[in-house]
Amino acid sequence: MNNIESPAAESRNSLLDRMKGFFSTESAPGVLLFIAAVLAMVVANSSLAAGYRGFLDIPIVFSAGSFVIAKPLLLWVNDGLMALFFLLVGLELKRELLEGELSDIRQALFPVAAAIGGIAGPALIYAGMNAGDEIAMRGWAIPAATDIAFALGVIALLGDRIPRGLKVFLLTVAIVDDVGAIIIIALFYSTTPPVITLVVAGAALAVLVLMNRTGVRYISPYLLVGLVLWVAVLKSGVHATLAGVLLALTIPLRDEGGGKTSLSRQLEHDLHVPVVFAVLPLFAFANAGVSFEGMSLQDFGHSITLGIAVGLFLGKQLGVMSVAVLLIALRLARLPQGATWASFYGIAVITGIGFTMSLFIGGLAFKENAAELAVDERVGILLGSAVSAIIGYLVLRFATSGKTAVVEKSHDPAW
Numbered sequence: 001m002n003n004i005e006s007p008a009a010e011s012r013n014s015l016l017d018r019m020k021g022f023f024s025t026e027s028a029p030g031v032l033l034f035i036a037a038v039l040a041m042v043v044a045n046s047s048l049a050a051g052y053r054g055f056l057d058i059p060i061v062f063s064a065g066s067f068v069i070a071k072p073l074l075l076w077v078n079d080g081l082m083a084l085f086f087l088l089v090g091l092e093l094k095r096e097l098l099e100g101e102l103s104d105i106r107q108a109l110f111p112v113a114a115a116i117g118g119i120a121g122p123a124l125i126y127a128g129m130n131a132g133d134e135i136a137m138r139g140w141a142i143p144a145a146t147d148i149a150f151a152l153g154v155i156a157l158l159g160d161r162i163p164r165g166l167k168v169f170l171l172t173v174a175i176v177d178d179v180g181a182i183i184i185i186a187l188f189y190s191t192t193p194p195v196i197t198l199v200v201a202g203a204a205l206a207v208l209v210l211m212n213r214t215g216v217r218y219i220s221p222y223l224l225v226g227l228v229l230w231v232a233v234l235k236s237g238v239h240a241t242l243a244g245v246l247l248a249l250t251i252p253l254r255d256e257g258g259g260k261t262s263l264s265r266q267l268e269h270d271l272h273v274p275v276v277f278a279v280l281p282l283f284a285f286a287n288a289g290v291s292f293e294g295m296s297l298q299d300f301g302h303s304i305t306l307g308i309a310v311g312l313f314l315g316k317q318l319g320v321m322s323v324a325v326l327l328i329a330l331r332l333a334r335l336p337q338g339a340t341w342a343s344f345y346g347i348a349v350i351t352g353i354g355f356t357m358s359l360f361i362g363g364l365a366f367k368e369n370a371a372e373l374a375v376d377e378r379v380g381i382l383l384g385s386a387v388s389a390i391i392g393y394l395v396l397r398f399a400t401s402g403k404t405a406v407v408e409k410s411h412d413p414a415w
Helices: 007-023 028-044 049-056 073-098 105-130 148-156 164-188 195-213 219-236 242-250 263-287 303-329 341-350 355-365 377-399
Strands: 059-064 067-072
Touching: 028 049, 028 148, 028 263, 028 355, 049 073, 059 073, 067 073, 073 164, 073 219, 073 242, 073 263, 073 355, 105 164, 105 303, 148 164, 148 341, 148 355, 148 377, 164 242, 164 341, 164 355, 195 219, 195 242, 219 242, 219 263, 263 355, 303 341, 303 355, 303 377, 341 377, 355 377
Parallel strands: none
Antiparallel strands: 059 067
16 A cells, blocks of 8 residues: 555645644744624724624523523623633632742732732823723723733734743732722722622632532532522623633642642633633734724824823833833842843833733723714724734843843743
């Protein structure tokens, strides 16, 4: 038998090899998010715009007797699928708090304090630019968070020139930003829940904690009770994605006997591919479809647009850098190993990429006042994130020109 493959078969195998190679790179998640966002904007400004809006408005209904959940496809993506993203973030957060970069208070002080500065800086800039406008002020938290996938995707383009210490710093800042965003959503963008939904949610959470404490080591019971928790939180008016974080915190992290991986680590590993390569790009496609029809230069100069864009680009870097300079001047911290002030500044600029969480918070902030807004808040998000990505990349490229960092193998399975 002749085992020589045909040219067509060789071409298919070569294409598959290239695709596998791409999806295994650190930059792949960020590239996919970028493609999804650009595709959404192209479709929203083409002859397919009506079909795009109709697709997102498709009603999906689940009912059992008198119990009904009826939402358009867009909200199933934002309230349902994004709960998986928050579950992954929660699993990652728990691991970091108990075993990772955040487990040592002295080691965690620098990135945690810098992240807090990076939350406060954009919020203050946005508030200053929109003071006196009650509706606009609801968007104060939009520029506060860093997009993990996009940020790591940008620095991955520079390869081994970025020291691992800077990557760990950026990852930790992004995680703390996500925690801050979760707290902000719970405190400022949720309605007062009915008592019955609180009771059901509290009971579900208690059952999850009890399963953890009694040594339940099967994932299906956690997911089933977690589904009840998600429905209760959804019906409560508190944003349903918070159920993903609460569920994550109850799933056991300790490795099981016999060399078996813990439920938390296994679930984190299993969620990585579908969340990063499906859920987040779908979220980007569903939420980034900004229509530029009838838009003028004045819209780009609106206080909401500028507040978000300037908050992301200037507010994030100013907040991170000011805290870093203060802590280092007081000798309470030092630059990450292998970093210079120039490369550290580049990372501070990169934290201004707020794509996913900014879109998410923007949808919550203005969902009740969308008809009253003179502008689309997504323009500011896209503008600020794009400028931060481009300038941050250029600064890092210049700061690390001709250098190759000593790179250790990352033990982080999620990003």
